[in-house]
Amino acid sequence: MTGRKPFAVGKRHILQSSIFNQTLRDWHGLQSELTSKNLMYPVFIVEDDEAVxxxxxxxxxxxxxxxxxxxHLKPIVINGLASILVFGVIEKLPKDDVATNADSKDNPVIKALPKLRSWFPNLTIACDVCLCPYSSHGHCGILHSDGTINNEASLVxxxxxxxxxAKAGAHIVAPSDMMDGRIGRLKRN
Structure with missing residues (x-):
């Protein structure tokens, strides 16, 4: 015996990390096998509700x-699609220096998340988190007046x-910016 206590059947066990989600559990359990479960399908959502x-x-x-x-997604989900990575694309909403519409109620991602969760309850949904699609300057962060990155303001x-x-329904937030300390800041929020 190693001195460890055996796991007691029937005791309450709190799931840690990403174990709450079946797709994420599958990812942890897959060794070197490449299947459709390993892949995320890119989904680009625009403001025009009728657009393709x-x-x-x-x-x-x-x-x-x-x-x-x-x-579009229904037949792919029926055929085994387990996860998507959502990107927002705006054309009409105004872009500004602080990417105001990155999280506004009019953002196509914010509007789509509750519907996606309702339509496909077993689909794991990740969202690209970046400011560049919503900023007037196209950078991933907030800029100082001299054009350099303001890392602290960007993290906020x-x-x-x-x-x-996350509040709108994303299972995973996937920051694609390159700000120093972003993961720690996200975890603290």
């Missing part, structure tokens, strides 16, 4: 409005966006 916009640089991939998203803003996505 082919992406020429990504053959077979399009940007979708909310009203077209369900019909990125964590606000991540929190908004």
């Amino acid at each position: 916009q082919p992406i020429s640089s990504m053959p077979g991939i399009s940007r979708f409005g909310i009203n077209k998203l369900r019909e 803003r990125i964590s606000e966006v991540a929190l908004a996505y």
Whole structure:
């Protein structure tokens, strides 16, 4: 005997980390096997609810409005799609220096998350967290007046966006910016 107490059957066990979600449990359990369960399907959501916009640089991939998203994803989910990575694309909403619409109520991702959760309750949904699609300057962070990155202000803003996505229904927030200390800041929020 090693001196360890055996796991007591029937005792309450608190699941840690990502173990609350079946897809994430599957990812932890997969060794070196590559299956569709290992992959995340990219989903680009636009403001125009009726839009289907082919992406020429990504053959077979399009940007979708909310009203077209369900019909596009349904057959793929039926065939085994387990997870998606959502990106927001805005064309009409104003862009500004602090990426105000990255987490506004009009953001297409914020609007789509509750619907995606309702339509596909077993689909794991990750959201790209970055300011660049929503900022007037196109950078991933907030800038100082001289054009350099304001890391501290960027961390605050990125964590606000991540929190908004989580509250709207994202299972995973996936920061794609390059700010120093972003993961620690997200975990503290």
